[in-house]
Amino acid sequence: MTADRFAGLRQQLDDAAANFAGSHQALADVLTGMVDDVERAMREPLEVFPVCHHSPASAVAMARRLRQKAPRVIYLELCEDLRPLLKELRNCQLPVALQAFAGSPKGFGEGTGPMSVVAPLTEASAEYQAIVYALDNPDVELVFVDRSTDHVFQWGSREEPKPEPEPETTETAPDSEEAALHGDSVGVEIGDMRPRFAELEEFLLHHGKVRHWSEFWDQFVEQPLVGADYDTYRQVMTLIGSLFRRLTPPDSRSLVVDEDRERYMWTRIREHLASSGADPATCMYVCGAFHASSRVDEFGLDAPETDFVISDRSETVWQYGLIPSSHSSIEAQFGLAPGSVSIAAETWSKALKRNRVKPFTLGAKSSVVSAPRLDAEAEADDQLSAFLSAPSEATGLDEDELLRWCVDIVRLARKNGYLASTADAIAVFETSILLAGMRNRSRPTPYDFADAAVTCIEKESVPGRRDVRRLCEILLGGDRIGKVGYDSLPPLAQDVFDRLKPLGIEASKRNTQRILIDLTTEPHLRSASRLLWILRGLLGSVVQPITGVCTLEEQSTQESWDVSLGRYQRGLIELGYQGVTVEQVLEQRLRRKVRTDDATAARALQAVEDAIVYLESPQLVTDLGDRAVELLAAERNVDDAPEVLRRVRRLLSYYRTRGTDLPQWLESFVRVGYAHYCTLLPSAFTAEDVGIRQVGAMVGFLVSMEGLAVSLGCDRTQLELAVKQSHPEIPGKVALRWAVQYQLGALSLAELRKRCADLLDNPLAVGSFPQYLSGFVQTLDSIPRLTSFVVELLSTAFGRLPDSVLVPWLPNLITTLKKQAPDMVPLLVREAGRTFPAGLDAIDTWTPPWLAAPAPAVMSGVEGVAGGVVAELLDEHRTAVDAHAALIGATGDWAVLARPPAGAAEVAGLLADHDAAAHAHAALVV
Known part of the structure; x- marks a missing residue:
């Protein structure tokens, strides 16, 4: 194509700039520069095919062009290391996403979590049509030329954050579970066609009378281009890409990354052409329209050599696979309006019928092109001038289609609780036409119809889970969810479905299945039950127990489950990147859990419990237990003391009920813990940042483990010295010290009663009496003989304190016990039930045990x-x-x-x- 072919268009744009701009040179440079970009792309010997992601116009043009040109090599803008995944597409149901996953990245800085990159595919996308064409034609080579997934993260630090998705008028988003199928993965898209100049987007939305960019693109680009000839489509898409590129701020970091991507892709293209000897006339380069208008020095096959060097990949090991995707997840990830991908799918179906285009489908005989055309093609004329100057096509109102929409939306609304009627259907019909007229449209679009339905049906409230706009999205195509076939699943996922097959769980079932297990009559299902419990810990709510328990203390014999593995495959597939079996993945996670920088003894004990319950590996339990001992000895705070006490008691009970000797690591844990907490006890009693629950847990560990610790070689004198060296000032901690002294025999019950009586008599101390009481309550599980004393203490306080003191004191008592000792309150209630009379009749004659006539001390003659x-x-x-x-x-x-x-x-x-x-x-x- 020569420059003269666009001379007329250049002159028109230059005149327009002179008429509409005071200083027209800057505007003229932009407008004529756009034409230069189009000319440059059209003149390139390697055919550049500009696309927009998930665009039916691009998909229709691609299907047509592939049958016309039948290229031998297709260069596609996708991560080069995702190419081997394409053979697995035959076992999948679209939409799905190509995924690269790294569980343990290396070379990206400390603390970098799992990395994931996804490239979603839908049938109404140009890239999918090219992929299917290449897969069904063995003599066609498909080459991915974009940066690798490793480079995506290497260069990601240079890219500025993407703008927030455009504001929507929808009041409720699509179902969050479907919208989150991609998780926090980085999305790779072909052709991000959205202005990067905020003022330009705002201007286009305002004058286009639309609410968001997806609607503008569908109205002013998709619909006019979906039936255009190939040369017009190609030139218009390149022109739009050039417009967005030239209006991108030159100092934008994202522009730097885009230019590096373009250098990367052209470098890979030239390398492949040099190694394969392919004729550029039989090749095609599919890229985003933004990249088709590239101005980097490396653009084109005739570009001179530059000093651009592709950096090496990091040492990160990447795993690859396919995950299910959905329309809503694509919309959420790429900032599209809810329902836009479904509308695009509907537009694609209509365009195929209207233009008589046969799409490429995996496995279909029609996909094979037997004789590629190798003759040189004539240069295309200027199609931009005619397209830009032509008025919009007056298609007229399709009443049958609009009537069908109106009737169906009313029927769907009634199913979802709306009081809709035939009158509402008529109102939606007329309002749709009215809105289209107000927006200068010849016919209502799906967006006009959705606005009209919300206005006429929803009114003031949403009776169910879905609002009317969501119902319109379902009506116009629905949120299609893809599925990865069994044969394309990683070995771990296949192993899971094989082991769960006795329960009736299969990979092909998409619905949530309710599973009932009776382990008494069917003991052979215990392994499947254990697998479900492991999946519950690894995948969360995808595998949800309704009834049943599996802990150290108890394992139920009847269980009920809700299993959604067939519907939400992503989590299970990503587990397959980390191991061959779920047991291996769980073991790896437990070992990593206790080796992180923030690992604690409590977390290590939890890992020990999980290993005992779910994995039959004594060596793993020993390794985790030894690590728990190391972590406990190294801890310099007691924040996790309550959890440590709870878990070590549970483990001791587990081994004792089994009638086996305590493992060596658990004995070491008790011995080290006894010495460790004795050492920290004096400072914990006086430290202001250590709570009463933490000190109470330390005391509970020392008192309840004392007998075992002494038998293992610990010295009881160490605890006595620690208590003597403790001088707390906070009331709750003072009471804790008194309780320990009473347990050690250094404080008698009579002395304890006297000290508490002095507190009640002291008007300065009675206000803090609830804190003293909380300290006593903290020790009840380790010093149970104090339970009756605490009941006595409470009763004495209620009996002696006047109402003027007691009434303001009660709220403080309740909140203190609720905050500091919620687990011990039931123990007090039970003791009070045993102490006080059961009926009202006995109250008058009942005498509290602590007020009964004291009996002379037994062995009163005994001294000492x-x-x-x-x-x-x-x-x-x-x-x-x-x-x-x-x-x-x-x-x-x-x-x-x-x-x-x-x-x-x-x-x-x-x-x-x-x-x-x-x-x-x-x-x-x-």
Whole structure:
């Protein structure tokens, strides 16, 4: 094509710039430069095919051109390392997405999470038509020439963030689950045809009388071009790409990345032509219209050599596969208006019928082109002038189509709870025509129809889950969801479906399946049940238990599940990139979980539990347990002490109920934990940033694990010294220290009662009494004999405090217990139920146990601390002593026991000589 062919158009644009601009040179340079870009692309020996992503006009032009030209080589703007995936498309149902996934990236900085790149494909896209043509013609070579997925992230740091998707008028978005099929993957698209100059987009939307860019593109580009001849389509698309490119800010970082991509693609094209010896006349280069108007030095086969060098890939190992996609996920990822991809699919179907175009379909005999045309083609004339000056085609109103839409939307609305009627259908019909007229359109578009339906049907409220605009999207094509066939799934996914087949779960089933399992009558299903529990932990709500439990303490015999693996395949497919079986993936995750920089002992214990419950690997449990010991010894804070206590108790109970010896790592954990918490206890008591729950958990660990720790070689004196060195000032921590002293025998119950009574009598301390009470409550699970004392303490406070003190004090008490000791309150309630009378009749004659006449101390003649401890123990448990005496046939009165029995002096001397042994024995039996 010579420059003279566009001379007339240049002159027209230059005159227009002079008429409409005060200083016309800048505008003239832009307008005539656009023509230069078109001329340059048309003159290129390698045919450049400009496209827009998911554009029916591009797809129709591609189908026509492939049958006319029958190229031998197609260069396609897609990541070059995605090319091997195409053979798997035969087992899939569109839309699907080509995906590259890296679970452990290398060379992208520390803390970089999993990376994922997706390239979605729909039938109404030019790239898919080219792919099918190449796959069904063995002698055709398809070459992906865009940067690799590794380079996408290497160059991503140079690209400025994409603008937010355009504002929509829809009040509710499409179903979020379908819209999130791509997750947080980076999307790769061919032909991002959207202005990068915000003022230009705003201007076009305003004067086009449309609400968003998708509607503008469909109205003013797709519809006029979908039936145009090939030369017109090619020149117009290149012109639009040039317009957007020339109006992109020159300092834009995204423009730098785009130019690097263009250099990359032309470098790959020249390398392939040189190595294959292909004739450029039999080749085609498919790229976005933005890149077709490229002005980089590397553009074209005749470009001079430059110093552009493609950088090496990183050491990241990439996994590749296909994942299901959907119309709504494509719209959400690329900032398109909801429903636009469905409308494009409808436009594609209509264009095929109207223009009598036969699309390329995988496996169809019509896809094969037997004799490619190799003769030179004539240069195309200037088609831009006629297209730009021609008035819009007056297609007229298609009443049958509009009537069908109106009737169907009313029927669909009634199914979704709207009180719609025939009158609403008539109103939608007339309003659609009215809106089209107001917007200078010859016929209502799907967007006009949707606006009219919202106005006439939705009115004020949405009775169901879907609003009217969403119903219009469903009516006009629906949110089609793709599916990856069984044969194209990774080995892990195939293994999952094979193992779940006894439950009736198959990859071909798209619906959510309710699965019932009775392990009592069908014990052979236990392995399938365990697999579901593993998938539940790895995939979340895709596998949802309705009833049933699987923990260290309990494993149910009957289970009910909702399984949606066939509907949401993405998560399962990505697991297949990480291992061969789900057990292998789970083991890898557990090992990584305890080796991260933020790993804690509590997290390691959780990993141990998961390994015991889901994996039959004693070595893995040992490795994770040893790591938990290391993490506990290295921790310098006690933030996770409550969780550590809860999990270590559960593990101890698990091994003891099984009747086996404790594993070595668990013994080491108890021994290290005892010494560790003894060391940190004094500072935790005084530190302001350590909460009472954390200190209570430390105390609980030390007290409840004391017997086991001492048997493993720990020294009880270490705890006694830690308590003596602790000097808390916060009321709750003070009460915790008193409780530990009482447990160690350093504080008697009588002394504890006196200290608490002094608090109630002190007007300055009574306001903080709930904090003291919370401290006592924290120790109830490890010092259960304090439960009755706390009930006594509460009852005493309620009985002694006046209303003026008690009423303001109660809210503080309730909130404190709820915040600091919610798990222990039920224990208090049960103890209170045992202490207080069951009926109202007994209240008048009931005397609280702590107010009953105190009995003389048993063994009153016995001197020494041990005698006092034993006497105190018997006095606290009179009912038990009486019952035991009745069983052995002993009779007597408590008063009689006040007399020193024979030999009391000898017993007292013996206890005095062995005071330490008496203390140790008292601690064990109390």
